[in-house]
Amino acid sequence: MITAGIDVGAKNLKVVLLKDNNVIGKSTVLMEMDRKKSINEGLDACLADAGIRKEDVDYFVATGAGEKSVNFAQKGITTVTCDAKGVTALNPSVRTVIDIGANEARAIKCDGAGKVTDFAVNEKCAAGSGAFVEAMARAMEVPLEEFVELSLKSEKSTPINAQCAIFAESEVVSLVHEETDRNDICRAVHDAMAGRIASMAKRVRIEEAVAVIGGVAYNKGMLASLKRELNVDFFIADDPEYVGAFGAALLGAEMVNQN
Amino acid sequence: MTENIYPTEQLKCWGKAKELREKYYRDYATAHETGGVRWAGGANNIDPILLGLGDDVHGLTGEPYGATVAVDRDFAARCHQAVEEKGYKRDVCAYMRNYWGSILIDEFVFGGPFPKPDFLWQFHVCCSHAKWYEEVARIEKDVPYYCTDLSAGFYYEWDEALGQYQPAPKDYRIQYVVDQLQEGIEWLEKVTGRKYDDEKLIKAAYNYFESLSLWAEICVLNKAVPAPLDEKTMFSLYVFSALQKSKDEYVEFFRELRDEVQDRVDRGIAALANEKARIMSDIQPPWGFLSIFRYLEDFGCVSVGSYYTFCLMGMWQIEKDGTLNARETPQSKGIVLKDREQTLKMLADWMLSQFMSTLFYTHKFKSDIMIKIAEQWKCIGAIMHYNRGCEGLTLGVAENRMALMEAGIPVVSYEGNMGDEREFDLAETQGKIDAFMESLGLK
Numbered sequence: 066m067i068t069a070g071i072d073v074g075a076k077n078l079k080v081v082l083l084k085d086n087n088v089i090g091k092s093t094v095l096m097e098m099d100r101k102k103s104i105n106e107g108l109d110a111c112l113a114d115a116g117i118r119k120e121d122v123d124y125f126v127a128t129g130a131g132e133k134s135v136n137f138a139q140k141g142i143t144t145v146t147c148d149a150k151g152v153t154a155l156n157p158s159v160r161t162v163i164d165i166g167a168n169e170a171r172a173i174k175c176d177g178a179g180k181v182t183d184f185a186v187n188e189k190c191a192a193g194s195g196a197f198v199e200a201m202a203r204a205m206e207v208p209l210e211e212f213v214e215l216s217l218k219s220e221k222s223t224p225i226n227a228q229c230a231i232f233a234e235s236e237v238v239s240l241v242h243e244e245t246d247r248n249d250i251c252r253a254v255h256d257a258m259a260g261r262i263a264s265m266a267k268r269v270r271i272e273e274a275v276a277v278i279g280g281v282a283y284n285k286g287m288l289a290s291l292k293r294e295l296n297v298d299f300f301i302a303d304d305p306e307y308v309g310a311f312g313a314a315l316l317g318a319e320m321v322n323q324n
Numbered sequence: 325m326t327e328n329i330y331p332t333e334q335l336k337c338w339g340k341a342k343e344l345r346e347k348y349y350r351d352y353a354t355a356h357e358t359g360g361v362r363w364a365g366g367a368n369n370i371d372p373i374l375l376g377l378g379d380d381v382h383g384l385t386g387e388p389y390g391a392t393v394a395v396d397r398d399f400a401a402r403c404h405q406a407v408e409e410k411g412y413k414r415d416v417c418a419y420m421r422n423y424w425g426s427i428l429i430d431e432f433v434f435g436g437p438f439p440k441p442d443f444l445w446q447f448h449v450c451c452s453h454a455k456w457y458e459e460v461a462r463i464e465k466d467v468p469y470y471c472t473d474l475s476a477g478f479y480y481e482w483d484e485a486l487g488q489y490q491p492a493p494k495d496y497r498i499q500y501v502v503d504q505l506q507e508g509i510e511w512l513e514k515v516t517g518r519k520y521d522d523e524k525l526i527k528a529a530y531n532y533f534e535s536l537s538l539w540a541e542i543c544v545l546n547k548a549v550p551a552p553l554d555e556k557t558m559f560s561l562y563v564f565s566a567l568q569k570s571k572d573e574y575v576e577f578f579r580e581l582r583d584e585v586q587d588r589v590d591r592g593i594a595a596l597a598n599e600k601a602r603i604m605s606d607i608q609p610p611w612g613f614l615s616i617f618r619y620l621e622d623f624g625c626v627s628v629g630s631y632y633t634f635c636l637m638g639m640w641q642i643e644k645d646g647t648l649n650a651r652e653t654p655q656s657k658g659i660v661l662k663d664r665e666q667t668l669k670m671l672a673d674w675m676l677s678q679f680m681s682t683l684f685y686t687h688k689f690k691s692d693i694m695i696k697i698a699e700q701w702k703c704i705g706a707i708m709h710y711n712r713g714c715e716g717l718t719l720g721v722a723e724n725r726m727a728l729m730e731a732g733i734p735v736v737s738y739e740g741n742m743g744d745e746r747e748f749d750l751a752e753t754q755g756k757i758d759a760f761m762e763s764l765g766l767k
Contacts (some may be wrong), residue, residue, distance in 0.1 A: 142762065188749070221607075
């Protein structure tokens, strides 16, 4: 049995193909304005990676912000449910999932079977998401990778506005003009975002083990800031941005089996 | 959409409700044409006192007006712009901004110029209430203003033996309010030039008690499965006590509604044909987006009420076994109101005992009642609005959420604003509802 999980994120599309619950293909593409075109491109890339045809897939599950755009999916399931399923399949001891994507951050509390018991999602503000860090890196005129490296060199905490990306950017510009150490500014951005996410995560009452997933899980500067806030170690999956799509494909397999 | 399993019918008194509401606003706007008087003030008031001046004293209560503006999102946007241009902050009460904005653009949301009140009669319930009408008095150019302070203290006490809150009225607290009302009546005579009629006050007081008790009685009927009323409909019905509690036509409407809802319960008539699960909400919704309640229905989920819908304009008593019931009225207990002082004492006692007022003293009382609502109305979860538009009723909301979670009642929260759509994201909220429905096994 082959199932597909298609996670239509705000910035990237992630596709995972499972055969008997083993990953046989994965792909990611940037989401463009023509969402359906991006979805088809991502799926084609994943099918090529697995060496199969679309007709070979028994069940498609869509998830993510653009879930409804996948018009060929048999089922749409929310990211919250897919994240919990995907993470606990990879590490059954996880009880709290922090998913930081480009557009949204969310904290999920779940049991060992991946059943969601509580969740919180950041409100309409970019200051809790990956887009915030990217915007700040642009304001600092450095690539994201360098931005992360600079932040890890800082040993000083510099408070900035964590509420709004627009105000935060103007504060970053002010810090630049005040000739604040660049390393400290980069860390301040991560600290601000981590503060927002930690406060959201605490709403679901954090219980270990804690997993961080989503594209921002690659950002070691962010993880360091988040660890300072929460004082816990994190489980980081090998491909943290694919966990939602992986969970979707697993849920698809469960549905096929139920039927 | 899930399968329909219950019969449904439209409420028979729906047309009457619409007429009554239209008449309320029309009466206010046209009061001067028939020699009547206009007053304005908050909905959370002791309005029988005004009827001692005569039946032609017509009110405009601020909160329902602010909510009505919120539903007309273009109108609301113009109000917000006008208010912000005058330098008011956008984080203050959204109802208040909608109301002030209507004055500033000189438009009544029901048409025509904004009708200027003859006097302002307000009760200081939350931190905004007194300032709201103080500012109205200034913007409207010296409209006489009287405000009664209600910060008399917490009405209830925790009963260790019963393991729940019980009423603990204190005479000096009630007298604190009564003394202000006595002065207020003298003030009303002075500003209107009318002689005050205590007989009319007493008649209106009986109506006041009955209206508030009847609404609670109607809410109790919603314990039935299937629920005879959904909360979106209840929003349109509780409001009559927020408009006018004490005139005959309003209490008659509530009697008719109670009888109709009882009939729906007896015949198994559902608000939602596909009801398979029930939840409750919490405080004011984002009024411009009541569609979120319809969205729930796609999952077979009906919101059967809330602390807000039940308690803002309903009067309750907590039985020894924890059951929530409509509060017995003085007349049902055989109490005869004989004079002004006795009537004002009874009215003040009811006002101070109102469940909604407890928010300003402790979040624990509301948490306890919310858990009782969940249990008695058979709710499997709660949807809570972190309402940026109301600094009063959002007090303790996060603590209420934690208390529900600890009691094993799942909660989803969303941020928004009851009267300012700029702070609400429909798609994001629907996404949260999707995830919540999945976690409850309803999707």
